[in-house]
Each structure stands twice: as C-alpha cells, then as structure tokens.
Amino acid sequence: xxxxxxxxxxxxxxxxxxxxxxxxxxxxxxxxxxxxxxxxxxxxxxxxxxxxxxxxxxxxxxxxxxxxxxxxxxxxxxxxxxxxxxxxxxxxxxxxxxxxxxxxxxxxxxxxxxx
Amino acid sequence: xxxxxxxxxxxxxxxxxxxxxxxxxxxxxxxxxxxxxxxxxxxxxxxxxxxxxxxxxxxxxxxxxxxxxxxxxxxxxxxxxxxxxxxxxxxxxxxxxxxxxxxxxxxxxxx
Numbered sequence: 001x002x003x004x005x006x007x008x009x010x011x012x013x014x015x016x017x018x019x020x021x022x023x024x025x026x027x028x029x030x031x032x033x034x035x036x037x038x039x040x041x042x043x044x045x046x047x048x049x050x051x052x053x054x055x056x057x058x059x060x061x062x063x064x065x066x067x068x069x070x071x072x073x074x075x076x077x078x079x080x081x082x083x084x085x086x087x088x089x090x091x092x093x094x095x096x097x098x099x100x101x102x103x104x105x106x107x108x109x110x111x112x113x114x115x
Numbered sequence: 116x117x118x119x120x121x122x123x124x125x126x127x128x129x130x131x132x133x134x135x136x137x138x139x140x141x142x143x144x145x146x147x148x149x150x151x152x153x154x155x156x157x158x159x160x161x162x163x164x165x166x167x168x169x170x171x172x173x174x175x176x177x178x179x180x181x182x183x184x185x186x187x188x189x190x191x192x193x194x195x196x197x198x199x200x201x202x203x204x205x206x207x208x209x210x211x212x213x214x215x216x217x218x219x220x221x222x223x224x225x226x
C-alpha cells in the first residue's frame with residue numbers, strides 16, 4: 001500500500017479485556033517497529049522486527065504485551081488483561097532497510113482507551 | 116526512557132516569523148532525526164543529520180548538530196499556519212534498533 005496502515009484506529013476496551021492491534025507495513029519493508037505514545041509525550045519504543053524475527057523487545061512494558069510478525073509482513077500487537085495505564089496511542093512504523101540511517105514511516109496509530 | 120529533550124515545550128509565533136526548536140540528548144549517537152506530528156496523526160519524518168555532519172538544509176528547514184554539546188536545533192524559516200504541529204527530535208544509537216524520542220515542542224503559527 002501507499003503507507004503504513006493500522007487498525008483499528010480507535011479502540012475502547014474494558015479493563016481486563018484483551019486487545020489486538022494490527023499493522024500493515026509498506027510493502028517490501030524489512031523493518032517494523034511498534035511505539036507507544038502517551039498523551040503529551042513522545043513515542044516510546046516497544047519492539048522491533050527484522051522480517052519475521054523479533055530482534056528487540058526490550059521496550060515491552062510487561063509480559064501482558066506480545067507482538068508477532070509471523071510472515072514478515074503484517075504485525076499484531078496484543079495486550080492481555082488491559083489496564084488503565086495501557087491507554088495510549090500505539091504507533092507502528094516500517095523502513096525499507098535495517099540500518100539506523102533508513103527513513104522510518106509511521107502509521108496514523110491505534111488509539112486505545114481502557115475504561 | 117526518553118533520551119532527547121526538546122525546548123521550548125511550546126512556541127507561539129506569527130506567520131512569516133522563524134521558529135527555532137532545540138534538542139539535547141545524553142549519549143553518543145549515530146544520527147539525529149526530526150519528526151513532525153499533526154494533532155491526532157502519525158509522525159512524519161522531516162530530516163536526518165548524521166553524527167559527522169554539522170548542518171543540513173531541506174526546503175525551509177535547517178538543522179544543526181553539535182555533538183560536543185550533545186544538542187541539535189531545528190529552524191523553520193518563514194513559518195506558515197500549516198506548520199502548526201508538534202516537533203520531535205529522535206536519536207539513534209549504534210547499539211540499538213530504537214529511535215529515542217523527546218517529549219516534543221508544540222508549535223503554533225497564527226495567521
């Protein structure tokens with residue numbers, strides 16, 4: 001597609017509910033990132049995939065957060081037993097290459113509100 | 116944790132004026148990038164400056180980097196109302212995959 005596509009755009013979840021957020025990166029992009037952005041803050045790194053391999057998951061805040069990219073394209077970020085502090089925008093991004101100098105393209109984000 | 120810190124947190128100017136935003140960071144970097152985010156939207160990459168570069172231009176944007184002071188500045192010349200957005204600096208370090216973002220500068224350009 002033309003850009004990084006995320007769904008759903010908006011999600012309201014009841015506390016304790018599981019949610020799944022989907023990311024369709026730009027076709028052919030090797031690298032895929034997930035970031036979490038709280039209101040009024042900058043994005044915080046969650047995890048990184050190179051093709052289907054999850055090379056860095058150091059930013060995942062707890063074991064309730066799980067991400068996968070089984071075929072090296074679409075990725076899903078799953079949050080189990082959601083808590084109010086999980087309320088944030090979840091941004092997916094992709095880049096063509098694997099180096100630090102590659103331009104990273106962000107999606108519009110999935111806005112999660114836990115009530 | 117966020118490595119970059121932008122300053123000011125908020126900036127209000129009139130159309131036609133220049134806007135300058137600063138970013139400071141803590142550790143050695145591979146490169147530093149600036150992004151723009153319109154309200155409710157994703158981030159848009161503006162410009163990347165490598166650690167061995169001191170200045171870079173792109174249209175009305177000018178970025179400087181001082182690695183000795185661990186700081187960068189973004190200058191937007193002849194600002195327009197459409198430049199209203201939040202601006203973030205992000206640093207890439209050699210040992211990781213993540214971009215580390217600051218908290219951003221909220222820029223308001225009034226007609």
